[in-house]
Amino acid sequence: MRRIAVSGLGVVSPFGTGVKAYWNGLSAGACAIRPVTLIETEGFRCRIAAEVPDGFGGSLRRSRADRLALAAAREALEDAGLSRVERAEAALAVGAVGGGMLEAEAWYWERFRGRRPPSRPTPRSMLPFSHAEALGNALGLEGPRETLVMACSSGAASLALAADLIADGVVATALAGGVDALTRICFMGFNALKLLCPEPCRPFDRDRRGMSIGEGAAFVVLEELGRARARGARIYATLAGHGMTTDAYHVTSPHPDGEGMVRAMKAALERARLAPAAVGYANAHGTATPQNDRIEARAIHEVFAPGRLLVSSTKSMIGHTMAAAGALEAVATILALVHEVVPPTANLETPDPDVAFDCVPRVAREAAVEYAISNSFGFGGQNVTLLFGRA
Amino acid sequence: MARVAVTGVGVVTGAVTGGREQIRAFLASSGAPALSVPSSALGGLIDETEARRLSRICQLSVAAARIALADAGLGPGAGLGLVIGAEFGDLRSTIAFVDGYLHRGPGGLSALLFPNTVMNTMAAATAIAVTARELSLTLNAPTVAGELAIARAAAAVRAGRADAVLAGGVDEFDSALAELLAEGGAPSERRGEGAGFVLLESLDSAEARGARVLGEIAGVAWRALRARPYGVGRGAASRAVAAALDEAGATSGEVGRVWVSASGDGPRDRWEQAILEEALRPARPPQTALASRAGRHAGLGALAVAAAALDEVSRGPAVVHAIARGGTHVALVVRSVHNG
Numbered sequence: 001m002r003r004i005a006v007s008g009l010g011v012v013s014p015f016g017t018g019v020k021a022y023w024n025g026l027s028a029g030a031c032a033i034r035p036v037t038l039i040e041t042e043g044f045r046c047r048i049a050a051e052v053p054d055g056f057g058g059s060l061r062r063s064r065a066d067r068l069a070l071a072a073a074r075e076a077l078e079d080a081g082l083s084r085v086e087r088a089e090a091a092l093a094v095g096a097v098g099g100g101m102l103e104a105e106a107w108y109w110e111r112f113r114g115r116r117p118p119s120r121p122t123p124r125s126m127l128p129f130s131h132a133e134a135l136g137n138a139l140g141l142e143g144p145r146e147t148l149v150m151a152c153s154s155g156a157a158s159l160a161l162a163a164d165l166i167a168d169g170v171v172a173t174a175l176a177g178g179v180d181a182l183t184r185i186c187f188m189g190f191n192a193l194k195l196l197c198p199e200p201c202r203p204f205d206r207d208r209r210g211m212s213i214g215e216g217a218a219f220v221v222l223e224e225l226g227r228a229r230a231r232g233a234r235i236y237a238t239l240a241g242h243g244m245t246t247d248a249y250h251v252t253s254p255h256p257d258g259e260g261m262v263r264a265m266k267a268a269l270e271r272a273r274l275a276p277a278a279v280g281y282a283n284a285h286g287t288a289t290p291q292n293d294r295i296e297a298r299a300i301h302e303v304f305a306p307g308r309l310l311v312s313s314t315k316s317m318i319g320h321t322m323a324a325a326g327a328l329e330a331v332a333t334i335l336a337l338v339h340e341v342v343p344p345t346a347n348l349e350t351p352d353p354d355v356a357f358d359c360v361p362r363v364a365r366e367a368a369v370e371y372a373i374s375n376s377f378g379f380g381g382q383n384v385t386l387l388f389g390r391a
Numbered sequence: 392m393a394r395v396a397v398t399g400v401g402v403v404t405g406a407v408t409g410g411r412e413q414i415r416a417f418l419a420s421s422g423a424p425a426l427s428v429p430s431s432a433l434g435g436l437i438d439e440t441e442a443r444r445l446s447r448i449c450q451l452s453v454a455a456a457r458i459a460l461a462d463a464g465l466g467p468g469a470g471l472g473l474v475i476g477a478e479f480g481d482l483r484s485t486i487a488f489v490d491g492y493l494h495r496g497p498g499g500l501s502a503l504l505f506p507n508t509v510m511n512t513m514a515a516a517t518a519i520a521v522t523a524r525e526l527s528l529t530l531n532a533p534t535v536a537g538e539l540a541i542a543r544a545a546a547a548v549r550a551g552r553a554d555a556v557l558a559g560g561v562d563e564f565d566s567a568l569a570e571l572l573a574e575g576g577a578p579s580e581r582r583g584e585g586a587g588f589v590l591l592e593s594l595d596s597a598e599a600r601g602a603r604v605l606g607e608i609a610g611v612a613w614r615a616l617r618a619r620p621y622g623v624g625r626g627a628a629s630r631a632v633a634a635a636l637d638e639a640g641a642t643s644g645e646v647g648r649v650w651v652s653a654s655g656d657g658p659r660d661r662w663e664q665a666i667l668e669e670a671l672r673p674a675r676p677p678q679t680a681l682a683s684r685a686g687r688h689a690g691l692g693a694l695a696v697a698a699a700a701l702d703e704v705s706r707g708p709a710v711v712h713a714i715a716r717g718g719t720h721v722a723l724v725v726r727s728v729h730n731g
């Protein structure tokens with residue numbers, strides 16, 4: 001079995017553009033969830049989200065999501081130092097949900113009001129696949145190309161599938177990640193489901209009241225380990241295993257026993273040939289809804305048992321970035337291994353007594369962890385666990 | 392590496408609905424194009440609760456998946472994976488969700504419609520209906536989504552990551568979508584709607600359970616050709632066709648037929664011809680474009696794979712080929728039990 005190295009990282013997050021800004025925010029336990037400026041929020045119970053600040057660049061003729069993706073993908077490719085030829089051979093896997101919907105919505109809103117829309121959206125800019133086409137064309141990626149739409153686990157799934165392509169010997173290198181910009185549909189939908197908290201979310205807190213939405217993009221360069229070593233690449237971590245399962249239970253709610261989550265985590269361990277005790281940190285899906293956190297904590301407990309495992313939620317700082325979440329949280333997990341620091345769960349004041357783990361409240365923790373998992377669970381009961389090892 | 396058998400097929404399209412026998416009859420006939428799925432096609436395939444709760448595109452997907460499982464002689468099962476391709480997803484529900492807000496404000500938003508705005512809603516509904524609890528993927532791409540899903544699923548079975556996978560695609564097409572596409576400047580082509588799945592499993596396990604094997608997916612490859620987003624490229628040098636033939640241990644000269652993705656989008660259709668000419672020369676095997684009878688949609692990939700597997704006439708393996716605007720490019724090499 002070919003082993004997979006992570007040899008490049010790129011991030012655009014609510015903390016700003018670049019991996020450095022992201023890690024500075026995470027390690028400081030900062031919370032980037034603030035009043036929404038990108039869309040109208042009048043009449044909604046929740047009016048906050050974690051938006052990406054200006055500075056990520058790109059032509060305004062592109063959708064906001066395309067520009068987020070391009071900035072993160074460019075950083076990852078430059079970080080990995082891939083040649084033009086290596087890029088041309090590389091696979092591209094993009095987790096996406098909203099596509100260029102933010103701009104399509106603006107057009108549809110104006111059209112509904114009988115005004116002349118500012119510009120017309122086209123299929124190439126509106127649908128999730130638009131990002132992969134924009135990246136492939138702009139960055140010269142001509143290997144296998146895929147857009148994965150798996151709700152909140154899309155970004156994590158893109159890394160898992162790219163790793164499969166390398167493990168199968170189809171390609172030696174892949175660019176994989178996820179992207180989502182804030183959209184009206186997403187904001188309205190989670191409001192309609194009454195899953196949003198009017199204040200910044202508090203994962204694993206006894207008094208948590210729901211999630212916060214965010215936006216962003218993250219990409220990683222995955223590479224066959226031997227090849228990465230041979231070309232002298234900086235290796236951040238190994239992607240030692242992954243598990244992907246489906247609840248087949250309910251369209252929006254996870255299985256109450258978390259059995260699909262358990263199977264995903266066990267599959268990742270099995271693929272990595274590791275015992276649960278080898279894992280020291282779990283970057284939880286941790287949405288801060290009362291139900292999801294309770295079920296995830298129970299599932300983690302079933303696989304790992306309480307002990308020295310540290311658990312934290314990146315969403316407490318950057319919100320739930322939807323299709324980008326799995327990729328952004330994978331990068332957070334990798335950086336935790338690199339820096340030997342576990343990022344905290346911000347806003348966690350009163351730990352939930354039903355959560356049997358140290359959820360690293362508010363302040364980052366120094367911890368030299370050998371292996372760490374990143375969980376992503378999406379609508380449709382789509383469960384993905386990524387397992388990273390220290391390089 | 393496992394050999395990948397096609398052991399079942401189910402399609403719900405304007406032109407044909409059913410499993411292998413209905414597809415065989417369809418291929419032997421020469422009917423007029425039928426692009427829309429009549430509501431009668433879902434009779435007996437969707438129960439009353441599903442008919443009330445599921446959006447139409449989810450119903451199409453569930454119905455085709457059930458036909459494919461029955462065709463394969465399998466019941467719903469815990470060992471089942473699902474890979475679905477789609478171009479537009481549930482756009483009808485998305486428009487209804489947004490219109491609720493625009494007409495009535497926040498109070499007009501439907502919590503029931505919102506999950507349908509996410510493109511994996513068809514996979515979620517189908518996984519629940521057929522108890523598919525393993526790998527479940529939704530792949531979004533123009534034109535090639537169904538073929539790409541089947542290629543992805545075949546690779547998973549081949550590598551031993553999945554025991555049995557329903558793979559195919561679904562798309563819905565109606566006047567509202569047609570209007571939006573026209574306003575958005577989408578190219579004119581013969582679009583249809585429907586769902587199609589093939590059941591893929593390892594040849595060993597298929598034979599062990601006495602499955603009726605339709606054929607074998609002997610090679611798959613998917614790559615990207617250089618092109619502007621949603622544009623048509625100039626280059627015709629394909630790596631996907633060669634890679635799929637290599638994996639199948641076949642040569643271009645042996646190809647008995649090509650099932651092409653041509654759909655009346657002139658520039659894209661001409662690009663596909665240039666790619667195939669370059670990839671297969673000097674051979675020029677006969678071609679069939681199913682979109683001419685059923686319209687182009689993500690369910691067509693499964694119909695093409697089944698048609699290739701059921702082909703009793705052509706000598707040599709078939710290539711199921713699809714190229715999308717933007718450059719995503721898929722090739723599958725299918726061996727029929729008749730032409731081995």
